[in-house]
Amino acid sequence: MAAPYDLKDDSVVVIIGSGAGGGTLGNELAQKGIDVVILEAGARHEYEDFTNNEWDSFGQLAWVDKRTTSGDWRVAKDFPNLPAWIVKSVGGSTTHWAGASLRFQDHEFKALTHYGKVKGASLLDWPITLAELEPYYAKAEDKMGVTRTNGIAGLPGNNNFKVLKAGADKLGYKECHTGNMAINSAERDDRMSCQQTGFCFQGCKWGAKWSTLYTEIPKGEKTGKLEVRPNSMAQKIEHDKSGKVTGVLYTDKDGKQQLQKARIVAVAGNSIESPRLLLNSESSTFPNGLANSSGQVGRNYMRHTTGSVYGIFEKPVHMYRGTTMAGIIRDEARHDPSRGFVGGYEMETLSLGLPFMAAFLDPGGWGRSFTSALDQYVNMAGLWIVGEDMPQEDNRITLHKGEKDQYGLPIANVNFSDHKNDIAMRDHAYEQGKALYEAVGATRIFPTPPYPSTHNLGTNRMSENAKDGVVNKHGQSHDIKNLFVSDGSQFTTGGAENPTLTIVSLAIRQADYIAKEMAAKTI
Amino acid sequence: MVTIFNRKAAAPDTPEPIEKQGLSRRDLLKGGTVSLGAILVIGGSSIIHPQFAWGLETSNLKPETMATLIQLARDIYPHDHIPDRFYAIAVKPYDAKAGEDPKTKKMIEDGIADLDNRAGKGGYIGLGWEDDRLAILRKVEDTPFFQTVRGGLVTGLYNQEQIWPLFGYEGESYSKGGYIARGFGDIEWL
Numbered sequence A: 001m002a003a004p005y006d007l008k009d010d011s012v013v014v015i016i017g018s019g020a021g022g023g024t025l026g027n028e029l030a031q032k033g034i035d036v037v038i039l040e041a042g043a044r045h046e047y048e049d050f051t052n053n054e055w056d057s058f059g060q061l062a063w064v065d066k067r068t069t070s071g072d073w074r075v076a077k078d079f080p081n082l083p084a085w086i087v088k089s090v091g092g093s094t095t096h097w098a099g100a101s102l103r104f105q106d107h108e109f110k111a112l113t114h115y116g117k118v119k120g121a122s123l124l125d126w127p128i129t130l131a132e133l134e135p136y137y138a139k140a141e142d143k144m145g146v147t148r149t150n151g152i153a154g155l156p157g158n159n160n161f162k163v164l165k166a167g168a169d170k171l172g173y174k175e176c177h178t179g180n181m182a183i184n185s186a187e188r189d190d191r192m193s194c195q196q197t198g199f200c201f202q203g204c205k206w207g208a209k210w211s212t213l214y215t216e217i218p219k220g221e222k223t224g225k226l227e228v229r230p231n232s233m234a235q236k237i238e239h240d241k242s243g244k245v246t247g248v249l250y251t252d253k254d255g256k257q258q259l260q261k262a263r264i265v266a267v268a269g270n271s272i273e274s275p276r277l278l279l280n281s282e283s284s285t286f287p288n289g290l291a292n293s294s295g296q297v298g299r300n301y302m303r304h305t306t307g308s309v310y311g312i313f314e315k316p317v318h319m320y321r322g323t324t325m326a327g328i329i330r331d332e333a334r335h336d337p338s339r340g341f342v343g344g345y346e347m348e349t350l351s352l353g354l355p356f357m358a359a360f361l362d363p364g365g366w367g368r369s370f371t372s373a374l375d376q377y378v379n380m381a382g383l384w385i386v387g388e389d390m391p392q393e394d395n396r397i398t399l400h401k402g403e404k405d406q407y408g409l410p411i412a413n414v415n416f417s418d419h420k421n422d423i424a425m426r427d428h429a430y431e432q433g434k435a436l437y438e439a440v441g442a443t444r445i446f447p448t449p450p451y452p453s454t455h456n457l458g459t460n461r462m463s464e465n466a467k468d469g470v471v472n473k474h475g476q477s478h479d480i481k482n483l484f485v486s487d488g489s490q491f492t493t494g495g496a497e498n499p500t501l502t503i504v505s506l507a508i509r510q511a512d513y514i515a516k517e518m519a520a521k522t523i
Numbered sequence B: 001m002v003t004i005f006n007r008k009a010a011a012p013d014t015p016e017p018i019e020k021q022g023l024s025r026r027d028l029l030k031g032g033t034v035s036l037g038a039i040l041v042i043g044g045s046s047i048i049h050p051q052f053a054w055g056l057e058t059s060n061l062k063p064e065t066m067a068t069l070i071q072l073a074r075d076i077y078p079h080d081h082i083p084d085r086f087y088a089i090a091v092k093p094y095d096a097k098a099g100e101d102p103k104t105k106k107m108i109e110d111g112i113a114d115l116d117n118r119a120g121k122g123g124y125i126g127l128g129w130e131d132d133r134l135a136i137l138r139k140v141e142d143t144p145f146f147q148t149v150r151g152g153l154v155t156g157l158y159n160q161e162q163i164w165p166l167f168g169y170e171g172e173s174y175s176k177g178g179y180i181a182r183g184f185g186d187i188e189w190l
Ligand SMILES: Cc1cc2nc3c(=O)[nH]c(=O)nc-3n(C[C@H](O)[C@H](O)[C@H](O)COP(=O)(O)OP(=O)(O)OC[C@H]3O[C@@H](n4cnc5c(N)ncnc54)[C@H](O)[C@@H]3O)c2cc1C
Pocket: A016, A017, A018, A019, A020, A021, A022, A039, A040, A041, A042, A085, A086, A087, A088, A089, A090, A091, A092, A093, A094, A096, A097, A098, A099, A100, A101, A201, A232, A233, A234, A235, A268, A269, A270, A271, A273, A274, A277, A325, A454, A455, A456, A486, A487, A488, A489, A497, A498, A499, A500, A501, A503
C-alpha cells in the first residue's frame, strides 16, 4: 500500500508525534518499506514560516494547552500552567531545539551501579550499554550532520562563545569548544550552512539546523510510505480482548473524531503527553492505563538539573548574535562524588533575546535591581547548566482530577521537586559559572533559575525487568507487544547530556527491531 | 477603547508640539484639566503628554487611574532612558479589559485607589521620590492587582519592538542575512 492510508487499514504502524523520536522512527520505517501514519497534534509550518521574534514564535509553535504543576520547583510558582517549553507542531521540539548533540557517557547507562543507591532517588541501570548504542549514535550523527563527527568542521565561535572560552582557559578547563551541533557548518544534505542569525530557538529559517520537519519527514514522505496528519490529536489507544492494541482514536483537522486502525502503535508525544495518553487509555482490562502493570507510567519525571548564569561586563558582548548554543565546557560532566554530588553537568553557551530575558532572568523580579540588569543587555554573556538529575518516583505526571481539555480528557499535572543531589549540583555549577565570568572581568553575576522544562524525560522508563519500568530495551512495552514508546520518556536515567541525539539513536535502533519483529510476525 | 494617539510612528522621541495635532493644549485645560506629576496632563477622558507627541484616551477607566498606572508601570520596571509613552502603551489594554470585565475594572480602580490612600494627600503620583512610592509597592507586591500589572508588563513593555533598540537588542536578523557578515564574533576587548 502507499500513502495516504485508509482509516480501516490495520496494517499500518501509527506513530503519535512527529518530533525527534516520532519523526525519526517514521522515516526509518518508511525507508524499510513499512507503511506509517504519523498523527501530529500540531499544525504544519514549514521553515519559511518561522519568525525571528521570540513571543510570536512561541505562539506559533509552542505547546500552550493547559497543564498544571505541583511540587517545590520554582516553575510551579512562576509558570504554574507552563511546566515545559516544548512544541506542538510538525517536527515537534526539533523546531525549537538548539542542536546540541552529545553522546551519553558509558557510566551514565549504569547509573545505579556507578553512583550506588542514593536516598530518595529511583536510580536504575539502563538495559542497554553505550557499546550497544554506539553504532546507532554514529548513524544519528551522520543523519543529523553533527559537527566534530564524520569529518564535519565545528561552527565558528560567536561573541558569547569567546567570552566562555576565555573564562574556561582562565579556570584551566580543558574541553571547551563550539560544541557538537546538529547545525551545518557547511552545506550538507541539501541544506545550507548556518548564517549566524541567532534565532535557533525560534526555528531555523535557513534550515541549517536539523529538524525532523524538513529532513526525516519529507524523506519519509518521498518513499510513499509515510503519511503525516497534522492537527490530529490522539486521545486514546484502543485494544482488543487479547490486550493487543488495535488503533488510535483521534480528533482530526476538522474537529471530527476518527479511529485509525493499526498493526503497531508507537507513542512519541514527549514525556508529558506520552504518559498522559497511556493513562487516558485506561479500560476495564487495563484500569490503571495501558502498559502500566508496573505502576511506573508517569513516574520518574526528569528535566535535567538546569539553571543559567549571566554575567555583565564593562564592554559589549552582543551575545544574541550567532548560533545560540554553539559553545560547551565538558570538564564538569564527569562523575566525581568529591564535588558533593553524583553525576555531572555540562556548561553551554546560551542567549535569550530581550523579551525572553525579561521573562526568564528572574521571574517575578521587579524594581531597579532587575531593570538595571536589562539596561546592560548588550554587555551580557550567558551560559546554561545541564546536568543529570535524580529520578524520583513521586516526580510524576498524573491526570488532573478535575480539569479537562477541549476534548473532555483530563489534563496533565506535573509534580516535581528537586532532589538534594540536584541542588548540590546546581549550586556547584552556579559557583563555577560565576568564577568563570569573574575571571574575564564580569562586574555582576546572575544565577538564574531553571526555565520551564525543555528536556522532559523518563516517564515511561526502560527497564530490564517488567516490574521496574514500562518498556524494554527496544522501547517495546513490557505488557503489550505491539505498543512502543519512541521518545525521551523511555530514558531510564537522564545523563548530563542534552537528550535528543540519544532519542534519535534509540528511534533508529527501534526501527530495526520493529522491522525484524514484523518480518518474523511476532508483532 | 483607549486610543493612543501617538501622532507619528516616527523615530522614538521626536518631540512634536501637541498643538500641531489639532487638539490644543488650551482646549484640554478648559475642560477642567488637572496636571498630575510633572508630565502628564489629564482632561476629560484623556491624558496628554504636553511635550511629546502622544496622548491617550480612556473610555472605561478614569484618566487619573490611567495616569497612575503609567507611573506604577515605570516604578515596577524603571528604565530612565525609556520614555513614558512606552509605559502607556504597555498598560493601555487594561482600559479595554475594564470595559469587558467589571472584575478587572474593579481590581484596577481599587488597586489604584489603595495606592492613593496609602500615599495620603496628593496621592501616589504626588509622591516625589521613587523610594517613597516603592515603600508602598513593597507592601502590596503580593496582591493580585500588583501581580497582574507586573505580569502584564513583562510582555506589554518588553515585547514592544520599538523599545528594543533602546536596549541595544537588534531583533529580527534573517532579512539582513543573519550576523555572519555583521559581527557575530567581533568582540575585541577580551
Ligand atoms: C528551546 C529548546 C531548546 C532545546 N535545545 C536542545 C538541544 O540543544 N539539544 C538537545 O538534545 N535537546 C534540546 N531540546 C530538547 C529537544 O527538543 C527534545 O528533547 C526533543 O525534541 C524531544 O523529542 P520527543 O520526540 O520526545 O518529543 P518532541 O520533539 O517534543 O515531539 C513530540 C510531538 O508529539 C506531539 N504530540 C504530543 N501529544 C500528542 C497527541 N496526543 N497526539 C498527537 N501528537 C501529539 C507534539 O505536538 C510534538 O510535536 C530543546 C528544546 C527546546 C524547547
